[in-house]
Each structure stands twice: as structure tokens, then as C-alpha cells.
Amino acid sequence: MSTGTETRPASGDAGTTGTPLLQVKDLFKSFPVRGGGIIPRTVGQVQAVHGVSFDLAAGETLGLVGESGSGKSTTGRAILQLHKPTSGSVKFEGRELTTMHSKELQAMRRDLQIVFQDPYASLDPRWQVNDIIAEPLRIHRFGSAETIQQRINQLMEIVGLNPEHRNRYAHEFSGGQRQRIGIARALALNPKFVVLDEPVSALDVSVQAGVVNLLGELQQELNLAYLFVAHDLSVVRHLSHRVAVMYLGSLIEVGPREQIYSKPMHPYTQALLSAVPVPDPKRERERQRSRIVLTGDVPSPVNPPSGCRFRTRCWKAQDVCATEVPELKRRGDSELLSACHFAEEMHVA
């Protein structure tokens, strides 16, 4: 396609060298809450991300699920340094991102990309598709105008768009096509790691499935690592190798997909899974009978409950839950890491 000789291997090296592609350790991010008045003072802190740690290997997908306001998206953005983390460490291929200078970080961003949730808001309506996809290529000086044009055509073809439509504006495309433009833009520089921030939640089911398949195929072909942020547990199940469940800024359970979905240990994971309606009338009726319906809402992240953050909605809560923060560790002989004093395997239909 181009004149270059360097080829990125499809199998990827980072996974075989032992160190994970991405290491996140004790990530914290809080936002100040400002009071009213003439001189606004900081009256509190929203603890959006509260001590999140995980590893991600090359070519792997980690699904990050949780309800709105649980800090999923903030985690994704803090990893990419789009929000500067309050504290904690993010290492990509062993290099610390949180303390990196902006010049260096910009160079790193070739490997770290993001696809945003809303394909209507994340594309500039006054730009042609050509320019949208070319922007990262131009910033990173990908090559001559001709090379860039070739690359754009190639990318559009990869994501299933007709390269002849490159001079159209974003509004001339449907939601699914726009999300494909967003994906093409993220792939432009051959990244190794992509944060998918609710990439399909704004799309209709039939269109959503096409984008989900595309993301899966791209991962296989390009050995991409994904952090798949979503609230839709069925989509996450479909794409992820491992799943992390988030509640009020903290990870409460992490582990291989099959274990999370078939034998969750944490009460919140159990409730979350049992609440998802499945499109099968017989099974769904059965599930409804054994459904765990949580009472109440997620507490405010400005003033989270002491001890275990889930205790206010938990049916297993006891005194110890209010005083002691449960550690995220293996409990019993499960493969999962669970943050619950009373973690217990439960089969969710």
C-alpha cells in the first residue's frame, strides 16, 4: 500500500515479553465541588475514581461495567491522561504516563486512542470525513499528502465505509456510519490500545451489532487491546475476555468473563446480572422469579458510605461492612477478585 518497509506483526510482541501492555495501579481521580456565592470555594470532592488497579495484555479486552456515575468513563479518560489523575500510576509498555511531559505524551498517543460514545457530538459537523480521519495523521506527521490520502481510503475501507464518500460531512451519515468514522479515526495511527467509551450505546440494535462485530474483527486482525467501557452487560459479555465491575468509583469484582457471568461472587455483580433482561421469553420469565431487585439508588460520590460502598443497598450488609473496606482479592477458591466480606458464589440464571 505505502512505500514503507516496517510491518507491525499481527500477533504482537508485548504480550509475550511478560510485562502487560497497560498497568494501572491505585488510580484516583477526584473533581472539586464548588459552592455558590461570589467567590466560589471548594466545598467537597467528587471521588469519581477511587483506587482502581488492573493490568491489560496486548490483544485483550477488559470490559468495564457499572451504572451511570460509577466512574467508568472517567477511568478510561484518566488512563489516557485526558483527565490528569489525582494520584496513582498508569504504565504503558512499562513507561509511566502520569509524570510524562506533554511532548513525550503526544508521541505516546499514537498508541493510545479512544472511541467516544456519542457519534453525533464527537465529529465536527463542519469537517469533511477526509479531514476528520486525517487529523491524527497530520498531527503525527504520517507522511506526504498523498500517503495520508491513501491511508484514509484504506481506513474507510477497513471500517466498511465507501472511500468515495470521503468528501461528505458527518451529518450526511447515519449513526452507525458515524461511529465507524470515529473508529477509523482512532485506528489511523495503528494504536495498540483503544478505550471504547460506550461505543454502541447510542445506536439502534441492528446497527449496534454491526459495530460490535467490526470491533471484534479489528481486534483479531490488529491485535488491539481494548478497554471496553459500557453499561450494557450483554454487549460487554460478547466482546470481553475479562470483565471488571465498578461501583461508585471502585472496582468491586474482576475476573475472566465466564466466571463473572456464571458464578459471580460479589452481591452487586449478582444483582446487576440478574437485572439484565434477556431476549428469550421462557428464560426471562424464569429469571424474573429469581430476580434480585435492589432497593434505592447509587449514593452520592461526594459523600460515599463508609467501609464498603455498596453496603447501603446490600442485603448481606452487617456491622463490619460499615467499618472495614473490603479488599479486592481472591475469596474462597474462585478465580475472581472480589471486594466483599461475604463474597459467595451464586449461580445467576
Next chain:
Amino acid sequence: MTETIDPNEPLLRVADLTVEFPTDDGVVHAVRDLSFDLKPREVLGVVGESGSGKSVSSMAILGLLPRSARISGSISYRGQELNGLSYNEMRKFRGNSVSMIFQDPMTSLNPVFTVGAQLSEAYLEHHKVSKKAAWAKAVEALEQVGIPQPDRRAKQYPHEFSGGMRQRVVIAMAIINDPDVIIADEPTTALDVTVQAQILETLLRIRDDTNAAIIMITHDLGVVAGMVDKVQVMYAGTVVEAGTVDDVFDAPRMPYTVGLLGSNPDPSLIGQKLTPISGAPPSLVNLPTGCAFSPRCPLVAPVCHESEPDLLEIGGAVVHHSRCHRWNDLAGYEDPKKLFARKEIGAEEPLAALLIDNPEVVVEEHLADSGDKKEAAS
């Protein structure tokens, strides 16, 4: 609600409902030939993608469409024709006999009035009682939808409620006048799953308490599978398949339904590709000739381009309808979802070969070796 109802007599009968909007670009055929009956206590699910006419048809039933809309066909509520009534004549029915729960609880409540005031206003619209009695009724309705401390909460403003609680308030407003038919338009789309479970449970409990019938408009097939009796699948403004939820989900007889079901990630399909429908829904101004689904249909035959099929009765325990020339052929496939399978990546060559980095870009050291190997190999 007090008079006795024959449980087999339909409360609401919609026949050949057609809604068109004349625009500068041409006539938008938003709803075409929609017919259904709704009996007391029945839950009817209406599924379809955006623009399939789900919401417009319910707005037509409530007489909430703008004047520019051309509505034909019949909407009869207990034998009384609603289509053609003026806005004011409709007020007698709206909220009282047929009420609606809107999708977004943020925008369907007024931020400057307390929740109690808004609920009692809805009650006073249809009942000649004192304000105090209406307030008491408002508190009762809040209690009915499961809001804790209803007397205190009634004095609060919508912004003091969380999303799930706000949706409960909207439901309370819809049921305060004891309607016979509740139309719920995507009532849980804006909510988290744990809250969704609470809201759906509340809705079904209200159905049991009041014997109201519910029309559940949603795009979530899971919600439909769990709570409805009958389901209608809509596409391009018309019903393409209808029947009991078991018939439609287990033995879909319209390719669109098959595609819709195959697009939903199901645990039993882990590791396999989803089978999405290719293309996009048609423009409602410029519908394709023949079957509206034909441009996206994997089973398309010449006859599909010639005429739009009727909604045919195709048997089933109750009655299963399908609008497809080839429904019988579809029955012959063991796994009809496979018809939709295709590759998403547009490029024909293997992607690895396409990924040739530009020499001007700095390339990481650890990639250099493999690059050499590749060169040596070629």
C-alpha cells in the same frame, strides 16, 4: 373503572391507522395501516428501531400530534371514536382513560413546581375535588409507585429526585386518574438496569392492582420478552410481525425479526458473530417499492420488489401474523439468523498486509526485528 368490563371486549381498537406528515421534501409516511386490539390487563409490546413509527402511533392515539399531521383510520376506545376529536374534546380521555409515560423523566416534569403540585393538577383536571383532597391523592399515588416517605417527597421539586425516582413520579402521574390504558414509551431507556428492574416490576404491579392494559414501546427485546403477552414488530411505519411473545421470539416468520433477534448479544452466542441487518432503515419519504424491508433482506425474491405483502395470518396458538411473501420459506431454515452473517471489515486483503507503517514515523524498537524478518521472507 367502576363499571363492569367484559374482559374479552377490547378496550382500545386501532384499525388501519395511517399517519402522514406533509413536508417540503415530500410526504413522510410515519405510520401505515396499523391495526391492533387491546384487552383489559393485556400487555402489548411494540418493538422497532428509531423511526419505525412506534412513538408516532401512540401520540396519534392520545391526539398529541401537531395539526399538520394527516391521520386516517380509526382509534376507538370502548366503542367511541377518538380520531377526529378536537384537542379539547380529547382532554376528557387523555390522562383519564388513556395515559402516557414518557421516555425522559427529566423533561416530562416541570422543574418549578413541586411534585405534589404537578400530580394534584393532573388529578384536578378530571375530578371535582378540593385541592386538599387532590394533594392526598397525589401522596397516595406516590406511595403506590413505591416512593418512600411520600408525604415528605410530595413537597419536593423534581431536581431533588434521582432518575429512577423521577420516572416513578412520571408513572404516578400516569396512574393517578386510574386509566384503563397506559402507554409507556421507552419508560426505562434512560435508566440503569438495576433501576429498570424496579420500574418494570412497579409497572406490572400497577397492572395487577388496577387492571389497566399497558402498551410497552421499547427497543429492548429483553424487556419485551419478560413482561408482555403480545408483541408487534414495527418496521418503516408498519407492523411486520405480530403474535404472542413466545411465537414471535421462538419462531420468527419475518426476516426483519430474525435480524433484530440476531443483533442482540445473547449468552448462548458467545464466541460467535452477531448477525446484524445490513444497511439502514429506509427513508419514510421515499419508501422502496414492494416490501419496505426488501433492500436489506437476505431472502429477497423478485416478488418482494413488486408488491408489499399483506399482514398474513400464519397460524400459531393465538394468532401469529407476518408481513412477508416468503414466511413459509423462512420456516424451512434451521438457523435463519445465519442468513444475515457477513464480514464487517470492508477490505478484502488480510489486514496485517494493509498495515504498513510509514517510514517517516518513529517505529518502536521491538517491532524492528519482526520487520526485518518480514523483509527477509519477501
